[in-house]
Amino acid sequence: MDVGACRLCLVEIAGSNKLVPACTTQVADGMVVATTSERLQRYRRLLLELLFAERNHVCAVCVSNGHCELQALATNLGMDHVSFPYTFPKLEVDLTHRLFGMDHNRCVLCGRCVRVCWYVEGAATKNFSGRGAGSRIISDLNQPWGESRTCTACGKCVHACPTGALFEKGTTVGEMQKDRGKLEYIVTAREKKQWIV
Amino acid sequence: MDRLKIATVWLGGCSGCHMSLLDLDEWLFELAKVADVVYGPLVDTKEYPAAADVCLVEGAVANTEHVELMHQIRQRTRVLVAFGDCAVTGNVTALRNPLGSAAPVLERAYLDPANLRPALPHEPGVVPPLLDRVLPLQEAVPVDFYLPGCPPPADRIKAFLQELLAGKAPHLTGANLRFG
Amino acid sequence: MPQWIKIDPVTRIEGHAKITLQLDDNGHVSDARFHVVEFRGFEKFCEGRPFTEMPGITPRVCGICPVSHVLASAKAGDALLAVDIPPAARKLRRLMNLGQILQSHALSFFHLSAPDLLLGWETPPVNGTSSG
Numbered sequence: 001m002d003v004g005a006c007r008l009c010l011v012e013i014a015g016s017n018k019l020v021p022a023c024t025t026q027v028a029d030g031m032v033v034a035t036t037s038e039r040l041q042r043y044r045r046l047l048l049e050l051l052f053a054e055r056n057h058v059c060a061v062c063v064s065n066g067h068c069e070l071q072a073l074a075t076n077l078g079m080d081h082v083s084f085p086y087t088f089p090k091l092e093v094d095l096t097h098r099l100f101g102m103d104h105n106r107c108v109l110c111g112r113c114v115r116v117c118w119y120v121e122g123a124a125t126k127n128f129s130g131r132g133a134g135s136r137i138i139s140d141l142n143q144p145w146g147e148s149r150t151c152t153a154c155g156k157c158v159h160a161c162p163t164g165a166l167f168e169k170g171t172t173v174g175e176m177q178k179d180r181g182k183l184e185y186i187v188t189a190r191e192k193k194q195w196i197v
Numbered sequence: 198m199d200r201l202k203i204a205t206v207w208l209g210g211c212s213g214c215h216m217s218l219l220d221l222d223e224w225l226f227e228l229a230k231v232a233d234v235v236y237g238p239l240v241d242t243k244e245y246p247a248a249a250d251v252c253l254v255e256g257a258v259a260n261t262e263h264v265e266l267m268h269q270i271r272q273r274t275r276v277l278v279a280f281g282d283c284a285v286t287g288n289v290t291a292l293r294n295p296l297g298s299a300a301p302v303l304e305r306a307y308l309d310p311a312n313l314r315p316a317l318p319h320e321p322g323v324v325p326p327l328l329d330r331v332l333p334l335q336e337a338v339p340v341d342f343y344l345p346g347c348p349p350p351a352d353r354i355k356a357f358l359q360e361l362l363a364g365k366a367p368h369l370t371g372a373n374l375r376f377g
Numbered sequence: 378m379p380q381w382i383k384i385d386p387v388t389r390i391e392g393h394a395k396i397t398l399q400l401d402d403n404g405h406v407s408d409a410r411f412h413v414v415e416f417r418g419f420e421k422f423c424e425g426r427p428f429t430e431m432p433g434i435t436p437r438v439c440g441i442c443p444v445s446h447v448l449a450s451a452k453a454g455d456a457l458l459a460v461d462i463p464p465a466a467r468k469l470r471r472l473m474n475l476g477q478i479l480q481s482h483a484l485s486f487f488h489l490s491a492p493d494l495l496l497g498w499e500t501p502p503v504n505g506t507s508s509g
Binding site: 210215238296 | 441
């Protein structure tokens with residue numbers, strides 16, 4: 001599925017100076033693709049720094065500390081600091097849902113929660129509002145999540161979320177471990193009729 | 198070879214990174230063989246020395262005094278290290294930044310709960326005013342190296358200092374490079 | 378002329394502080410103040426966050442006595458939920474607290490006070506550290 005949300009999957013294609021996101025690029029016959037190079041590392045780190053600077057990612061006090069894809073990317077890409085000024089936006093924490101919470105401070109707007117909600121669960125509760133840095137993940141018509149009449153409380157969005165933005169209520173720092181394997185299991189079972197754990 | 202002059206300082210933070218430094222236990226004796234700690238919370242010196250080789254800076258820049266001190270330290274220090282997440286990212290100290298200014302935190306702590314003569318701290322020249330925006334160290338002065346972690350585990354500090362003592366540019370990777 | 382004596386920073390204590398003394402015309406102390414200059418505003422920025430996160434945030438109040446803050450916020454959480462924790466949990470918490478007291482006393486003695494007691498007040502400040 002074409003996404004191109006975070007651009008962290010940038011690759012180099014021989015014969016072109018342009019870097020392209022792998023997730024939205026069609027493979028062609030004879031295409032020579034480089035997935036790692038010093039240049040790519042440099043750009044990926046830059047993009048990652050921008051993600052960190054855009055919201056309030058405080059690993060030390062995050063429910064996903066130690067199990068976070070964003071935090072792991074920083075380690076893998078050798079990001080030891082952010083060279084841009086942080087924006088420190090004032091953002092809400094939505095704790096109205098019975099089972100789950102949403103902390104917009106930790107959201108990277110990857111859209112995984114939206115896609116899993118629409119295309120795997122089929123509830124279409126989660127969506128985007130706004131543009132650019134003002135974008136937010138919303139529930140239904142930008143209502144408190146707990147008041148959503150479409151949410152089935154399945155929790156797929158929580159497990160799709162790469163950071164601590166979506167979490168199970170009751171977890172404290174470092175306790176929120178996501179299990180994307182569950183989502184893979186459901187999709188494989190549905191599409192291929194294979195029940196592989 | 199001259200003994201290395203190491204300074205440490207704590208700005209807006211919890212002192213946890215210094216505690217992690219002390220967690221190096223007996224390795225501190227190894228360190229003491231080649232280096233002197235010339236300034237810091239564990240030393241009784243009041244003035245930052247005219248020239249230091251390395252300064253580990255814990256905490257974020259949170260008040261006017263931190264800004265002045267950091268400018269002085271930067272001038273007098275060869276290698277400046279952002280020591281721990283507060284210095285590197287602002288971390289917990291910067292959690293008040295989204296509120297926009299220092300006023301909401303001060304009012305919440307000094308005015309709201311006070312039932313007897315509520316007043317904000319005001320001691321010019323003694324109690325430094327808070328900055329409206331807490332700064333990670335690199336937003337206040339140029340930083341040479343970053344040592345992230347909340348706190349950085351003792352082993353990470355050791356790996357970092359060992360490279361520095363060997364005259365190399367410390368380069369943290371893998372498990373040694375992790376925020377939080 | 379009144380005179381101010383400023384001790385800044387107060388070193389070898391567990392925390393950030395200054396002391397100011399005011400002397401009157403006769404050189405007698407007329408006022409003595411202890412200033413704690415570290416302030417971050419946990420009271421405010423914790424508002425609106427899930428209370429279950431507090432045992433992770435509040436220990437960052439103080440890296441020297443984090444356990445006190447973990448336990449205090451855990452107790453506040455118990456009170457919010459109006460629950461009683463099991464005896465084993467209570468004992469574990471107490472054990473953890475005692476562990477911190479031991480650790481803190483060792484830190485205070487060996488790294489902060491011992492240099493004065495063992496090396497004497499007259500030792501130059503640079504040598505007056507736990508490594509001598």
